[in-house]
Amino acid sequence: MEKLNRYGQFVGKRTIEELRMLAGYLQGKVIQHINSTAVGGGVAEILSKIVPLLQELGVNCQWDVIKGSPEFFDVTKAIHNALHGKEAELTDKMLEVFNEISRMNIREMNLYGDIMFIHDPQPIALIKRKSGMKKSKWIWRCHVDVSGPDKNAWGFLEPFINKYDAAVFSSPHFAHQMKPRQVLISPSIDPFSDKNREVTREEIDTVLNKYNIDPRQKPIVCQISRYDALKDPVGVIKAYKMVKKYVDCQLLLVGNRAADDPETDKIYKEVLEAAGKDPDIHALLVEDIPYEINVFQRVSDVIVQKSLREGFALTVSEALWKAKPVVASAVGGIPLQIKHKYGGLLCHSIEGAAFAIKQLLNAPEYAKKLGENGREHIRQNFLLTRHLREYMLLFLSLYTEDGIVTL
Numbered sequence: 486m487e488k489l490n491r492y493g494q495f496v497g498k499r500t501i502e503e504l505r506m507l508a509g510y511l512q513g514k515v516i517q518h519i520n521s522t523a524v525g526g527g528v529a530e531i532l533s534k535i536v537p538l539l540q541e542l543g544v545n546c547q548w549d550v551i552k553g554s555p556e557f558f559d560v561t562k563a564i565h566n567a568l569h570g571k572e573a574e575l576t577d578k579m580l581e582v583f584n585e586i587s588r589m590n591i592r593e594m595n596l597y598g599d600i601m602f603i604h605d606p607q608p609i610a611l612i613k614r615k616s617g618m619k620k621s622k623w624i625w626r627c628h629v630d631v632s633g634p635d636k637n638a639w640g641f642l643e644p645f646i647n648k649y650d651a652a653v654f655s656s657p658h659f660a661h662q663m664k665p666r667q668v669l670i671s672p673s674i675d676p677f678s679d680k681n682r683e684v685t686r687e688e689i690d691t692v693l694n695k696y697n698i699d700p701r702q703k704p705i706v707c708q709i710s711r712y713d714a715l716k717d718p719v720g721v722i723k724a725y726k727m728v729k730k731y732v733d734c735q736l737l738l739v740g741n742r743a744a745d746d747p748e749t750d751k752i753y754k755e756v757l758e759a760a761g762k763d764p765d766i767h768a769l770l771v772e773d774i775p776y777e778i779n780v781f782q783r784v785s786d787v788i789v790q791k792s793l794r795e796g797f798a799l800t801v802s803e804a805l806w807k808a809k810p811v812v813a814s815a816v817g818g819i820p821l822q823i824k825h826k827y828g829g830l831l832c833h834s835i836e837g838a839a840f841a842i843k844q845l846l847n848a849p850e851y852a853k854k855l856g857e858n859g860r861e862h863i864r865q866n867f868l869l870t871r872h873l874r875e876y877m878l879l880f881l882s883l884y885t886e887d888g889i890v891t892l
Contacts, residue, residue, distance in 0.1 A: 508542035517598025521607035526741030567638030679775035707785035727839035805859030810852035823881035830861035
């Protein structure tokens with residue numbers, strides 16, 4: 486329990502004791518998480534932290550990944566965009582690609598969990614195995630913003646969703662009429678991960694030299710996210726150019742590739758075209774090296790998350806944990822993380838983002854106070870221990886009848 490005990494310095498010993506108690510009730514149960522990629526993106530990052538800690542608590546928790554072709558991930562990316570409100574262009578051929586790969590995974594995957602925890606649309610069709618696993622409980626975890634999905638895409642997924650025992654969402658705005666019980670569980674960050682731990686001066690200098698970034702030259706405005714149209718990196722460049730007229734600053738855009746996202750190169754090309762020859766715009770396509778992301782956030786003066794739609798955006802919690810002032814769009818799960826004018830600034834447009842960035846660059850003491858307040862809000866609400874507790878309570882609730890646990 487050495488790794489788990491260290492969280493006590495942030496959340497207290499009683500919280501750790503409660504986690505151990507809940508884990509005790511799950512002895513003998515196997516939890517099997519399934520998603521679409523082992524690296525890249527927030528889902529893989531969360532599972533890489535949640536699974537080992539549950540195992541340390543003595544819970545038999547496993548993690549498996551579906552197989553998929555490039556054509557399959559093209560389709561699931563289209564579904565992803567449609568769930569975020571983009572008009573769906575799901576042809577019969579595309580749906581057949583989805584169904585064909587799904588049938589392969591249904592046929593070939595080793596499904597063995599007492600609790601099957603399925604993440605996002607890519608593996609959603611695995612629920613067809615439910616009838617042959619009569620003792621298993623099935624959870625669908627939706628990590629994306631489905632507050633206003635395209636009706637065709639939602640209609641395609643709905644028959645699958647309705648077969649699950651529970652559906653988990655990150656924000657109350659994502660609730661829908663559906664057969665399974667709905668549960669609100671927000672994501673979390675791990676304060677001891679390479680992305681969030683304290684970094685040394687040597688690590689900072691190594692990263693800055695590697696990418697030729699000099700924070701002493703001009704204040705840094707930074708957005709860290711996948712190169713995805715819904716993250717609006719081109720909009721961030723437009724906001725930066727507005728700010729640049731009044732405050733001499735530099736912009737740092739940092740993104741990596743996810744195995745299930747085929748649009749990275751296309752969006753990155755658009756970003757480079759929007760950046761032009763401005764020497765103060767650093768648009769980096771990097772490997773997924775967590776401590777480098779940590780450094781980028783720590784050397785920045787203002788962190789931006791100007792998403793058009795958003796499931797949650799853990800980059801906001803990560804930045805606030807470092808006591809950095811954040812300007813972010815008031816979409817998806819972001820308002821749960823930022824209390825406007827207390828722990829950050831929310832915006833609704835490119836112009837609003839530019840105004841907020843300029844305000845923080847011109848008022849460093851105000852920016853510092855927002856960052857400090859934001860860190861405390863994250864400590865109380867969005868650390869990994871809270872996430873663990875709510876997942877285990879969800880597992881136990883699946884075996885509860887009339888208030889009695891029937892494990």
